[in-house]
Amino acid sequence: MTVDLAPVWLSLQLATATTVILLVLGTPLAWWLARSASWLTGPIAAVVALPLVLPPTVLGFYLLVALGPHGVIGGVTSSLGWGALAFTFPGLVIGSVIYSLPFVVRPIQDAFQAIGQGPLEAAATLRASRWDRFFSVTLPLSRRGYLTAATLGFAHTMGEFGVVLMIGGNIPGATRVLSIAIYDHVEALEYSQAHLLAGGMLLFSFMVLLGLHIINKRLERIGA
Amino acid sequence: MTGIQGRFRIRLGDFKLDVDFQLPGIGITALFGPSGAGKTAVLRCIAGLERAPGAYLEVNGERWHDDAAGLFLPTHRRALGYVFQEANLFPHLSVRRNLEYGWKRIPISDRQVAFDQATELLGVARLLDRSPARLSGGERQRVAIARALLTSPRLLLMDEPLAALDRGSKAEILPYLERMHEELSIPMLYVSHVPEEVARLADHMVLLEQGKVRAAGPLFDTINRLDLPLAHGDDAMTVIQAAVAGHDEQFRLTHLDFAGGRFFVARQPWPPGHPIRVRVHARDVSLTLRHQEHTSILNIFPVTIEELSEDNPSQLMVRVSAGGTPLLARVTRKSAAALGLRPGLTVYAQVKSVALME
Structure with a gap:
């Protein structure tokens, strides 16, 4: 029995890229949602939360249309000479970023809100500028929020299926990720291969959540 | 020009602050009044944590806020120290690193207060390696005061620094405040609604009522004015x-x-x-x-x-x-x-x- 491990690596790459992008994009978004008094925070928060309630196929369908050669995003990339993004790895990354957005933004936003105004105002009276306050007070006090955000974003992307199938299809080496490979093996009645991949995924997810719990406990003890 | 001149008009929710004051630039000035009188609002405006439109503020010859001239120094560019009701120490930093936070952020040439001087003056030298979570309420507030002093402020703002403390901790901190008064030449604005504290610490006082200045003057002349509520009741x-x-x-x-x-x-x-x-x-x-x-x-x-x-x-x-x-x-x-x-x-x-x- 041979198991092709390429889908595992592809899933890891996708999850890593997605998590990094989400942490970078999610930080200003979470900050704005946590601090702004604008009426727009309500609608924007609802949009961010949409992937939680939408069936992945609905999200996947709209993404497919948008990323295709005549779509909003695909049209732009096509005219730039990069080609449409549907059925490509970059397309998968865009889809995953949108799909996992609430899992990353929400914990960071909660962490920002939990800090409150006090420590930041104290930092301002101690001569720290806005950026200085963010890096010396906000970020370190949000460590646990970031840890949760990164873990959830990563694990959620590893396990995604519906959106990937809709916008990526099943192209080996480009879009054939772990969850799709398992589905394929089951379709082909290759249960032992499916067992191996599914069992590995189960173990991996369990280890990630256990590790998160342990690290969180430790951070709690040192008072962060 | 020495002294502190300020004019602030601002609406904060239902509350309206409308003050115009001129305070001495030396010693301790108490901002006194019942809760809701606007004492904290005045302090926040002086610190730049609140921005009152059309406001003016000058501290010992330095303009910090002058909307008519389009000038508003953000809080971190004002040479002030602020002691909050809650100590607001940074929970992720040790006492030492809390104290160093502001100290490191001012130019070396501006450091008028030495690190050891501040830790000795507030009696926090033996707490340096502790985490703020493991300090008593009184210790936490003393660290907060030392932290503010270490920025060598030209004005120290204290917002009811004893209000959140129990009786014992209050009694523990008052002598430190008196020593600061004697040994440092930093002018202080001290917000309080407790006549005892004012009588003990202040040289000068401002009586605030419903967002307005009711009276201001040297403590010895103001505390016994029969036209003011301070000189009435059992605690007069x-x-x-x-x-x-x-x-x-x-x-x-x-x-x-x-x-x-x-x-x-x-x-x-x-x-x-x-x-x-x-x-x-x-x-x-x-x-x-x-x-x-x-x-x-x-x-x-x-x-x-x-x-x-x-x-x-x-x-x-x-x-x-x-x-x-x-x-x-x-x-x-x-x-x-x-x-x-x-x-x-x-x-x-x-x-x-x-x-x-x-």
């Missing part, structure tokens, strides 16, 4: 600046002289010449027409009645002058009528008890 008091004149070893007494006479108090350790603030409650002062010989009260001086004002339906508040030093006495209307008390009359004030403020 005067504060007198006195100095040790000598000791009576036979009866174990210390003599404290002030402009209008002498207080006899229990033997104190200080040498002659040592200055001391004496607090006298109006309820502990009675008035007689003649000098009483046969009484256990030692502290009796001739005084001239200046003003009488109703305190409650059955009692009057009387302000008298003992050789220029004002004193408040509370008497019943019945006694006032029987003695014929009126402005200009010379009587004797009998002071039953005094408190030394140190």
